[in-house]
Amino acid sequence: MTDRLYYHDSFLYEFEGEIRDITESPRPAVTLDRTAFYPTSGGQVHDTGWITSGAAKHRVTEVADREDGGVVHYLEAPVKELAPGSRVRGEVDVVRRRDHMQQHSGQHVLSAAFVRLFNMTTVSFHMADDYCSIDLETLSLTREQIEAAEGLANEVILENRPVNIRFVTRDEAGKLGLRKIPSTERDELRLIDINDFDVTACGGTHVRQTGQIGCILLRKTEKVRQGYRVEFVAGLRAVAAARRDFTTLTESAALFSAHIYDLPQQATKSQEEIKALRKQRAQSLEELAAAQAAALLAETPEADGRRLVVRTFSDRDINSLKLFAQKLTRLAPNVVALLGTISPQAALVFAQSIGQPFDMGGRMKEISARFGGRGGGSKDMAQGGIADSSQVDAALADAKASLAATNTH
Numbered sequence: 001m002t003d004r005l006y007y008h009d010s011f012l013y014e015f016e017g018e019i020r021d022i023t024e025s026p027r028p029a030v031t032l033d034r035t036a037f038y039p040t041s042g043g044q045v046h047d048t049g050w051i052t053s054g055a056a057k058h059r060v061t062e063v064a065d066r067e068d069g070g071v072v073h074y075l076e077a078p079v080k081e082l083a084p085g086s087r088v089r090g091e092v093d094v095v096r097r098r099d100h101m102q103q104h105s106g107q108h109v110l111s112a113a114f115v116r117l118f119n120m121t122t123v124s125f126h127m128a129d130d131y132c133s134i135d136l137e138t139l140s141l142t143r144e145q146i147e148a149a150e151g152l153a154n155e156v157i158l159e160n161r162p163v164n165i166r167f168v169t170r171d172e173a174g175k176l177g178l179r180k181i182p183s184t185e186r187d188e189l190r191l192i193d194i195n196d197f198d199v200t201a202c203g204g205t206h207v208r209q210t211g212q213i214g215c216i217l218l219r220k221t222e223k224v225r226q227g228y229r230v231e232f233v234a235g236l237r238a239v240a241a242a243r244r245d246f247t248t249l250t251e252s253a254a255l256f257s258a259h260i261y262d263l264p265q266q267a268t269k270s271q272e273e274i275k276a277l278r279k280q281r282a283q284s285l286e287e288l289a290a291a292q293a294a295a296l297l298a299e300t301p302e303a304d305g306r307r308l309v310v311r312t313f314s315d316r317d318i319n320s321l322k323l324f325a326q327k328l329t330r331l332a333p334n335v336v337a338l339l340g341t342i343s344p345q346a347a348l349v350f351a352q353s354i355g356q357p358f359d360m361g362g363r364m365k366e367i368s369a370r371f372g373g374r375g376g377g378s379k380d381m382a383q384g385g386i387a388d389s390s391q392v393d394a395a396l397a398d399a400k401a402s403l404a405a406t407n408t409h
Contacts (some may be wrong), residue, residue, distance in 0.1 A: 001069035003034035007190060008165065010101055010205035012036045013092045019084050020070070028075045030082065035071050036092050039063040043125035044104050044204045049092040056081050060090075097205060102235030103132045105163060105192075105206045106153070106213045110134065110232060112198035113152040115179060118145055122180075123226055131219065133231045141221055141228040150218045150232075160211035161195040173201065217241060285323065293327035297335065306356070308403070309337045310396050316341040318349070318383060325351035325381065338399045346373075346389035350399060351381045363402060371395045 002020075005012050017032040030051065037060060040046040046063040051073060059076035066072055082088070104127065111122035111134055124135045173181060173189050179200045182189070189201045194210060207213055214235035222229050233241045249260040256266040300307045309328055313321070321339050328337045329351045336356060339349045348368060350360040360382040368375035368384035371391050375384015386395055 002032060002071040004071065004203075005034055005036040006038050006205050007203070009036075010097070011208070013094050013097065015090050017088060017090060019082055019086045019088060022079060022082060022084060024078060028078045029072050030075065030079065030088075031066065031070045031072050032088070032090070035063075035073070036090060037063045037071065037073060038097075038100070038205050039065045039071050041065055042202065042204055043107075044100060044127050045129075047092050047097055047100070049090065049096075051075070052089045052091065053082055053086055058082075099235065099237060100127065101205050101207050102213050103127055103233075103237065104202075104204045105194075105210070106157075106216045106232070106234030107132060107134060108192060108194060108198055108200055108202070108206070109156050109210060109213065110149065110153045110216055110218075110230075112179060112194070112200075113149040113156070114145075116197075117148055117152060120227075130237070131231050131233055133229050135224060135226055135229050137227045139227070141230075146218055146221060146230070150216060153216045156194070156197055157210045157213045157215060160209050161197060162209055163207055164193045164195070165206075166191040166193055214238065285320070289320075289323045289327045293324060293331055297328065297331055302334070306334045306336055307332060308400070309335065309339070310400055311338075312340045312342065312392050312396060314341070315343050317344060318347045318385075321347060321349045322351075322381070322383060325349045329353045329380070336403065338396050338403075340392040340396050342389045342392055346386050346392055348375060348384050348386065348392070348395060348399075349382070350377075354380060356380070358403060358406060363399060367395055367399050367402070370398065 005015055013036065015034065015036045017034045019030050020033050021031040023029050037047045037049060038044065040063065047060070048062070049060045051058045051060055058079065060073050061076050062074040064072045064074070107125050111125075114120040114122065114136055118138070120136045120138045120141075122134045123137050126133045167188055167190055168176070170187055170189060173191065176191070176199055178191070179198055182201045190203055191199055192202045192206050193199045215238050216232055216234045217238040218230060218232045219241065220231040246260075249263060253260045253263055256263070256270075258266050296309060296311070297307060300309055316324070318341070321341050325337045325339055329335045330353070333353045333355060335353045336358065337349070337351045339351075341347050348364065350364050352358055352360055359379050361377040361379060364375040364377055364382035364384045368386055371394070372387030373385045375382060377383055386392065
């Protein structure tokens, strides 16, 4: 079992210990008799840092619990000069540890605020590299409730209340009004006591006073299976997030020549203008396709009672091709259209006026497969793609020949 020094002092960043065990597979790792490194557990991610022996300094990349109570320190590179019984010096990454203390202590304050104000309990906590989240057991969560909990949490931080570590028996804990009693069978519990605000059993690293959290900023909420998930950041993460948000808003506002507070109105106005332009564009494309179809049909002679249109375009997408085919086949009852486009992707569209005898869907499957693609559709309209844009004309020629063969039979 490893003596966990962080249980008593989260601000202990350097320590000395003795190697109890070394493993090389699947990753190089050491287990110490005592450590200040926090292993991933309880929603809080692990510390990183260094283990030093003499002149050799080994990077600690991950820390984890063992079933026997030991703490495993995974190292970046294999260990050669270390052995069980060696004395080493541990150094915890101070910046990472302080960040984790701010996030975890901030979570305790925020979870307690939701309980005090709205009796919403936290059922889980997650700490990522750039955000944290709590899942609240509640059927609804309003913007006003979010802002109220955030406000109360920041008031408690501003009051700089003491945060104490206590060790009590499970029986004693049951009399202290804990926000949540863990399901562990251990008789002794470690409590994090935020003076006159929250008492919770927790094995994580925490600040000594709430003022060291700095601030809490709620970022996002979403409905999840067990209630609502609230994303937040605390301390220097909150400062970095606010700076990033402000930069983004400032740059976006500059695009509109507006103040950042006018961005919602400007964005709404732009969306409305874009919708109107899209509607106008769609109408223009409809009119253009109709005009082009009429002009093309006017110069297409009948043969065997039909007007066969075979045309390759260099720069039409599949939707534009389908629209053109629809206009052609609706202008007259005897039109068969075999259309292709080279760019942006090689594609084919086969269409016929209602009442014509061919099976365009079956023909498209056959032709597109022959040219390394896939396609299909209904009797009167089908679409497909082929592998090589240089083969579009050849694919249309094959389709035309197959229609002629059908007529012959």
